[in-house]
Structure formats: C-alpha cells, structure tokens
Amino acid sequence: MIQITNLNFCYDSKKPLFKNLNLSLKAGHIYGLLGKNGAGKSTLLKNIAGLAFPQSGKCLINGTESSKRLVSTLQNLYFIAEEVYVPALTPGQFLERTASFYPAFSITDFYSYLKILDIDPDLLMTKMSYGQQKKLIIAFGLATNTGVLILDEPTNGLDIPSKVQFRKLIASVLNEERCIIISTHQVRDLDSLIDTILILDDHRIVIENTVDELTDKLFFGVFKDLTGMNVLYEEDTLMGKYAIVQNTAGKYGKMDLELLFNATTTNSSKLLNVLKPTTNHA
Numbered sequence: 001m002i003q004i005t006n007l008n009f010c011y012d013s014k015k016p017l018f019k020n021l022n023l024s025l026k027a028g029h030i031y032g033l034l035g036k037n038g039a040g041k042s043t044l045l046k047n048i049a050g051l052a053f054p055q056s057g058k059c060l061i062n063g064t065e066s067s068k069r070l071v072s073t074l075q076n077l078y079f080i081a082e083e084v085y086v087p088a089l090t091p092g093q094f095l096e097r098t099a100s101f102y103p104a105f106s107i108t109d110f111y112s113y114l115k116i117l118d119i120d121p122d123l124l125m126t127k128m129s130y131g132q133q134k135k136l137i138i139a140f141g142l143a144t145n146t147g148v149l150i151l152d153e154p155t156n157g158l159d160i161p162s163k164v165q166f167r168k169l170i171a172s173v174l175n176e177e178r179c180i181i182i183s184t185h186q187v188r189d190l191d192s193l194i195d196t197i198l199i200l201d202d203h204r205i206v207i208e209n210t211v212d213e214l215t216d217k218l219f220f221g222v223f224k225d226l227t228g229m230n231v232l233y234e235e236d237t238l239m240g241k242y243a244i245v246q247n248t249a250g251k252y253g254k255m256d257l258e259l260l261f262n263a264t265t266t267n268s269s270k271l272l273n274v275l276k277p278t279t280n281h282a
C-alpha cells in the first residue's frame, strides 16, 4: 500500500535526515514507528502524507507519489499531527465543512467516537482543552475511513481512561483495507496494539518486523545467569539481568518494546544481525 524507495531527505543539505531509506507498509496492519528525539519520525510521516518532499527517491501510496498530492490520494489519507489546531466551530460545524473531502466518511461513526471519547458535540472546539481537541481530531480521523491513517504521537495529552478508549477504537477500526501508522514515544501506551515495529535510527529504518517475527527470534526476560546464551542486550535490575537473548530454543515470550528500543538505539549490530535473515522488505 505504501512503498518508500531510496528516500533521501534533508532540511539542511549538511545534515541529511534520511539516506536511501526503504520501507514497505501493507494494509491490514498497525505499524508503530519509534525513534529517538530528532530521528525524523514526524518528517518521515510528512513525506508519506505528501506534506514534505524528498530530495530524491519515492514515496508511493497505492502506486502514486504522495508528493503529487492528487485528490485521489488525499481523500484516502488522514494525517493527525502531533500538535492539533482547531477552528472556532462546533464538531458538527467542522463535520459539515470538511467531511465531504473524504468519500468514505461516516457521520454515525463520528458521533459514536465522540461519545466513546466523552466529547461534547455542541462545544466550540476552541473552548475545549488540548486533550479534548486531540480526541475530537482522532474521532474525525477514524471516521474518515481512509485507507491510510497516520497518527503522530496520538496519546500525548490524553488521560489514562482516554488512552484505554483510544486503544480500543484503533483496534476496532483496523480492517484488511486499512493501513495505520502510529509514531510514539509512549511505548507502554501502544505495545499491545501495534503488530509491526518500525525503528528509525541513523537515517534509516533499522527494524521492520512483526511482533511475531521478533518474539520468534528474540527472548526477553530477567536472568540470574546468562552463561552460554547469545546475549544481544542487557540492563542491570535488582532481580538480575534484564536481557534480550537469541531465542534458539523456540521459547514463547512477550516482547518488551522499551527494551527492544533501548537495544536498537544503543548498540544494535548484534541484534540486527540476528534479525537480518527474516527482515521483510517485500
């Protein structure tokens, strides 16, 4: 659905942000995009959405370059930026003016999402708190029913009950035709939701694996003794070593996204070598 090939992008020619970045995203998945501050997550999402333009390389959505900003592409794409800005309209007025840009928009879904997220449909959006504004835009984005839904740090500003509702809603709107990409630092908010992990580091995507692929190859756990194991990353804890080891025994374990992120962004070569054979760029 989304195909990025040899993407080169920089804001300042002396500081390239992406160097020949490649990525392939399919419908029917929820992708979690992780990376350190300044790694370029928001910029990558903007390139996908046709809001930033590559110096070279291509970003295709269903075979069309998103930088062309064709109506057919834009009406099938919704991008929720990290910072939301709202006009002085009620949700109903906002819907009347903008929903028609999205042919698959569902008014029923919109009001139902507002109810679930506890948003007053009659309140002026500018009179809402930041968290309420963000939830309103999320409700609108989900109701567009676009094939591509991009959310940049969606849980920032959401309280705990709203995060729970957000997770439920996202899981409920995924279908075989929809590709959802979520960038986040709040890994604990989303680790049960994301089915494929993307880690952006050092100008490229270093991890592009499903959670199943990762838990097949890696085992996450606390160990008293790591002798004889292929230790890929370890942190000291009071209970022993919290480590990622190569899963040679085919054991089933739960992935710890935070530990994976720390491993990838500190010293990743051993870990990446273990993942290499199954890294899927299809």
Ligand SMILES: Nc1ncnc2c1ncn2[C@@H]1O[C@H](COP(=O)(O)OP(=O)(O)OP(=O)(O)O)[C@@H](O)[C@H]1O
Residues within 6 Å of the ligand: 011, 017, 035, 036, 037, 038, 039, 040, 041, 042, 043, 044
């Ligand atoms: N409009 C812009 N003009 C110039 N430089 C920019 C612009 N937007 C972002 N940058 C720079 O590009 C780099 C990547 O920024 P970006 O916001 O994409 O990173 P990020 O991974 O989303 O960061 P964070 O996790 O802090 O939100 C940063 O060094 C930032 O300063």
